[in-house]
Amino acid sequence: MPSQSPIVVVAVDSFKGSLAAPAATDAIARGVLRALPHAQVRARPMADGGEGTLDALLAASPGSRRRDVATCGATGAPIQAPVGRLADGEGVVEIAQIVGLTDAAAGTSDVRARDTRGVGRVLRALIDDGCRAIAIGLGGSSTNDGGAGLLAELGVRFLDAEGRAVRPTPEGLGTLASVDASGLDARLGSVRLTIMSDVDNPLTGMRGATAIFGPQKGVAAADVDALDRTLMHYASRVEAALGRHAASERGAGAAGGLGFALQLLGARFASGAETVADMNGLDAALDGADWAITGEGRSDAQTLMLKAPSIVARRARARGVPVALLSGAIDGTALPALDAHFDGCFALPPGPASLADSLANARDWLDDRAFAMTRLRFCARR
């Protein structure tokens, strides 16, 4: 028989295009509590380094603060970007808030003209502020500059064959001849940098940033190869100048190569979802729980890489807690693989529905589906 007050952990990522993780979590919690008014719901909104990571970490960290920093977006337009400081002083940056794919200005520009100087400027502001540990959520970027903009902002100079400065954009790097790292901000040596990411791709090649993520940022299929070669050339020059290698590291291809530039600066790679889970107390929430619900906007084969639902599933099962997946959509071809990791995979629509309907009704449908799942999970057993 079920206990009188089952403990249900709700730990979903954002439902992209409709609900941030805390709102999605709330909607599911409502459905659970409608079905089981005496349940104890432990809400642990998730993120994977991309959009929502900053909010998730701030929400999970008592004593944290949030402020806006003046910087620029991917096109160079001035913006105010939010950054966080946790109670222990660690800075938190979410690059989706600076050079994000959903930024309107970026959307109308050419990816070859976008760069990550704005991210470098934010890091500098945090270091100016005395910050000696910074966690950077990579994901949801609109850039593909190999992190050249970040490095330029931190003192690295990119020069053409005539010794003239080139812009740290994919376009500018096309004429790159040499790299001068002598002006690199010396304070970086005493700053602990952590990358939070959900991709482990290398910088270039078949599985590289341009081949895998370029198209969704507007790189034309015909341009993938040339742009990949530009990044390869750029990487060899900047690695030589800094006396370090990072292009083939895990996650070097994250955020259009920001993962590469940050690892060149000594950043440690971490799974974004694991980092969020470590900080939001997911393990403690799962201890003694009867059930966990995780989910995201769309689940597919990628879900089983470093995405939040698979991290939640692994930690839940390690504690003997059954875990269900509730996502906006589930890719049928990935279902057999997903089925091996979740104790039941469920989707949002209550019948035939368009994507627009699904996005518009996500809040109600999450509530309804969570209600049905909870009824089924805890209905009397003979």
Add this chain to the structure above:
Amino acid sequence: MPSQSPIVVVAVDSFKGSLAAPAATDAIARGVLRALPHAQVRARPMADGGEGTLDALLAASPGSRRRDVATCGATGAPIQAPVGRLADGEGVVEIAQIVGLTDAAAGTSDVRARDTRGVGRVLRALIDDGCRAIAIGLGGSSTNDGGAGLLAELGVRFLDAEGRAVRPTPEGLGTLASVDASGLDARLGSVRLTIMSDVDNPLTGMRGATAIFGPQKGVAAADVDALDRTLMHYASRVEAALGRHAASERGAGAAGGLGFALQLLGARFASGAETVADMNGLDAALDGADWAITGEGRSDAQTLMLKAPSIVARRARARGVPVALLSGAIDGTALPALDAHFDGCFALPPGPASLADSLANARDWLDDRAFAMTRLRFCARR
């Protein structure tokens, strides 16, 4: 803890436009058994008097036979219609197989020219064959003749003011002046007729056959009132001639008024789904079961009237068996009402999908959803 071999009853109606009830039941059973290879699945395909009722009753009745009878469709075109004889001799007729809404010939004709003579001819054939009990599944008809065609075929004469015979169609009945029932087949007095239906509407009025079901048979909105008055006039004449009343009886409005004509002939009204459940041994299957799954193509407020899933739910709950609903689509406005009757309501699509996709993938999606539901229902509980 769950028993080692849970007993799962699968009792779904057809998924209209995609799967007949036995095929839908099979697909769900496959999903249940993939999740729980040692489960004992008790399959009880359902029907509600409409399409699939004949198959459901024959499948549930050992020693039953099926044969084809020469008759005519709603437009008068010659057809062969299947009829059943159960082991005890009772005849089974499914009018959807004779004057069905999905009949192509009916689809291209005008509802004012269609009638139910074909149903009368089938009843006569069964009576000729010695049949003294006949169950008639009403549902899915394309006609709206008040059952005049049936009565005409069994000997009732419909006459205009000059004493000329009028056709037993909505159009012909427009000039009806008198009814001569003296030629009614006398053998009907010793035949026990049972209507199986899922609607309890009266013949005419706001909740009558024409107002509620006319439009889906092609009655123009502007014609509803005139046609309803024609049926009212027809009913008063034929009731007077037979010395009986039936127009306001429960189910008189079933199948465009066939329910009226049959009740005039003494037929007893029964819920189609209850009749099917009585015959297919649903109660015995539910005894000792751990869980039941029911469903249909689309669930809405009508589901809670006399539709198969609500009959299954009532009988399951009476035995303490939790019952889940798995339908192609669930009307969100009816969900609060449905939630009171089912221990979890689930729909087919694994994400945004068109109706065509949903129909085309029903078999696989039923299997996948049943798998997920079974995982959730029987996953380990702390």
